[in-house]
Amino acid sequence: MANRINSSTSPVSVMTLCPDWLTLHRFAGVTAALTMTLISLGVYTAATGSGLACQAQWPLCSDQLIPALTINPDFVEWFHRVWAMFVGFMIIGTAGLAWVGDVSKKTRLAAVAAVLLLPLQVFFGAVTVTIGGLIPGGYTLVTHAAHQLIALTIFTLLGLVTLSSGPGLGLDGIRWALGVAIGLLLPATLLSRALPLLTYSPGAQGWFYLFALSAGAGLLGAAFWSAQREASRVFRACLVALVGLFVTLLLSRDIVLYTATWQSIHLSVVTITLLATIAAMWFARTTGTIQQPTPPVSGDWHPLSLTPESGLFFSRAAGSACTSV
Numbered sequence: 001m002a003n004r005i006n007s008s009t010s011p012v013s014v015m016t017l018c019p020d021w022l023t024l025h026r027f028a029g030v031t032a033a034l035t036m037t038l039i040s041l042g043v044y045t046a047a048t049g050s051g052l053a054c055q056a057q058w059p060l061c062s063d064q065l066i067p068a069l070t071i072n073p074d075f076v077e078w079f080h081r082v083w084a085m086f087v088g089f090m091i092i093g094t095a096g097l098a099w100v101g102d103v104s105k106k107t108r109l110a111a112v113a114a115v116l117l118l119p120l121q122v123f124f125g126a127v128t129v130t131i132g133g134l135i136p137g138g139y140t141l142v143t144h145a146a147h148q149l150i151a152l153t154i155f156t157l158l159g160l161v162t163l164s165s166g167p168g169l170g171l172d173g174i175r176w177a178l179g180v181a182i183g184l185l186l187p188a189t190l191l192s193r194a195l196p197l198l199t200y201s202p203g204a205q206g207w208f209y210l211f212a213l214s215a216g217a218g219l220l221g222a223a224f225w226s227a228q229r230e231a232s233r234v235f236r237a238c239l240v241a242l243v244g245l246f247v248t249l250l251l252s253r254d255i256v257l258y259t260a261t262w263q264s265i266h267l268s269v270v271t272i273t274l275l276a277t278i279a280a281m282w283f284a285r286t287t288g289t290i291q292q293p294t295p296p297v298s299g300d301w302h303p304l305s306l307t308p309e310s311g312l313f314f315s316r317a318a319g320s321a322c323t324s325v
């Protein structure tokens, strides 16, 4: 718990400024999870038609700082903003930890890019709330698509920061991540707009996003670790599934006029996503030559202590955050 000053084996003394449990890996992971809930909440906000609530005011909401705390459009919209503010601080914190921590340049860049996208996201959110509803064409496709795309990009960047600052997992980890992805894709498919089994209600849309994004996190993990292990068939299948999931997420919103043709295209993409994930699992099960990592020495794992450097993606990672030399 206490801060510690640690004279390592290196001739230079390393001072750790954070408690032991506060690692970039954990912080970024929690932030990514919170971002996921924020995105799902955003979808719920849009689906309930609360996007133009708060009497087109921002940052106030219907002349109030805090609206009535009951489930009503003002509250839904306001809560999305407040949650976004909290998550925004967490994203800034992630970048701060990555900045001072002993992490690779790419990990740091990903964390900083997530922060740089924040003002843009707030801008599109604010435009939606205020002038979007007042000018012709303001509350339409472009702002919605931009808000959606930036949200998914921030989530992906946070996922990459989490993965690159954590343990490099081997075959078992990849299979586990793919198992989780398949397990989550099934309820997501049931709730999907492409398969009209259930009513595509605001609640269903929020849950669909939560399941689909969690499945996406599993796929991203599997893709990342298979790239590190140079398991190219697993990696390629994960990539196809990720692209399919991305398209599925977009088609689940009102970015296109959802005609029967779009629904057929959507259903095909959902099927491809599922099949590609199952194929990745199949390849992971039949590939026996992936290097297995050795157990961690202490604290979070360090991928480079586990395998030779592959050079793919983020090659260096450190478990402990806030380390200055």
Ligand code: HEM
Binding pocket: 035, 038, 039, 040, 041, 042, 043, 044, 045, 046, 047, 049, 050, 051, 052, 058, 077, 080, 081, 084, 085, 087, 088, 118, 121, 122, 124, 125, 126, 128, 129, 144, 145, 147, 148, 150, 151, 154, 253, 254
């Ligand atoms: C990191 C910050 C944020 C993230 C990740 C995020 C994410 C999202 C997502 C994914 C949606 C659903 C869009 C869709 O239906 O396709 C949404 C909707 C919405 N967001 Fe955000 N948001 C963020 C910040 C904000 C902020 C700061 C505001 C307001 C100032 C805001 C206002 C809105 C509004 C009004 C909607 C509903 C749009 C509609 O009715 O279609 N968002 N948000």
